[in-house]
Amino acid sequence: MTPDHGPLLYEGKAKRVFAADQPDRVLVEFKNDATAFNALKRAELEGKGRLNCQISARLFEMLEREGVPTHYLGLAAETWMLVQHVDVIPLEVVIRNVATGSLCKQTPIAAGTELSPALLDLYYKDDNLGDPLLSESRLQLLGLISSQQRLEIEQLARRVNQLLLSFFESLDLLLVDFKLELGLNSAGQLLVADEISPDTCRLWDHRNSDPQARILDKDRFRQDLGGVIEAYGEILKRVQGV
Ligand code: TMP
Ligand code: ASP
Numbered sequence: 001m002t003p004d005h006g007p008l009l010y011e012g013k014a015k016r017v018f019a020a021d022q023p024d025r026v027l028v029e030f031k032n033d034a035t036a037f038n039a040l041k042r043a044e045l046e047g048k049g050r051l052n053c054q055i056s057a058r059l060f061e062m063l064e065r066e067g068v069p070t071h072y073l074g075l076a077a078e079t080w081m082l083v084q085h086v087d088v089i090p091l092e093v094v095i096r097n098v099a100t101g102s103l104c105k106q107t108p109i110a111a112g113t114e115l116s117p118a119l120l121d122l123y124y125k126d127d128n129l130g131d132p133l134l135s136e137s138r139l140q141l142l143g144l145i146s147s148q149q150r151l152e153i154e155q156l157a158r159r160v161n162q163l164l165l166s167f168f169e170s171l172d173l174l175l176v177d178f179k180l181e182l183g184l185n186s187a188g189q190l191l192v193a194d195e196i197s198p199d200t201c202r203l204w205d206h207r208n209s210d211p212q213a214r215i216l217d218k219d220r221f222r223q224d225l226g227g228v229i230e231a232y233g234e235i236l237k238r239v240q241g242v
Helices: 048-065 102-106 136-142 147-170 228-239
Strands: 008-011 015-019 025-030 033-036 041-044 072-077 080-084 091-098 114-124 173-184 190-193 201-205
Touching: 025 048, 048 072, 048 080, 048 147, 048 228, 091 147, 114 136, 114 147, 147 173, 147 190
Parallel strands: none
Antiparallel strands: 008 015, 015 025, 025 080, 033 041, 072 080, 091 114, 091 173, 173 190, 173 201
């Protein structure tokens, strides 16, 4: 089902954003397209849009219940979400609880090392530049955010990490790392935006000790492990409490 929507405002790799009935709201359609390595690898995975939309909805609802401001307003259909319009800050905030992925490619830190406190890094969101990791001085040079906003972003992201870590832990899932995007609404309030899904989180199954079988996130696609939709379906089942 497609809800009534206005014109297409923006199309990204995994979502389309349409105007809604009020200027401060937009409708987001989650697509089945999967991409990795800055879209060098692409596939169409039937059912992924619905799974990520439903998983994100449950996670935004949990964060809202805990008092974290997000752009989420509600579901509009199986693959459609109504959200507050925000000016997205072009930063990807990555929090890592366990070392893996690019951290282990770029540093000698051994895969599997627990990171406590969690490691927080900011990347500049620009596909043409390959979303580069920012140093504090480059962040300042870019002038995208004030030093007050820098602190607020870090506090908010660390709070989201704590809430997601314990929520997933209660579902027998380890939140290895994840990426957040933040935006400012028309009142200037900082909100968690974009999506929180197995496309943007690494999640390992505590019920499975096999290092490949336990992976229930987009690494299944990145590493050609197969069973991507089945893994995302398992995450949805658990976040729904089924
Ligand atoms: P990384 O280890 O490849 O840097 O990824 C860290 C986390 O960020 C991981 O949970 C996947 C997520 N991520 C995105 O959501 N989008 C991206 O473009 C990248 C590179 C990572
Ligand atoms: N999101 C990025 C892409 O679509 C990279 C990734 O998630 O691996 O290419």
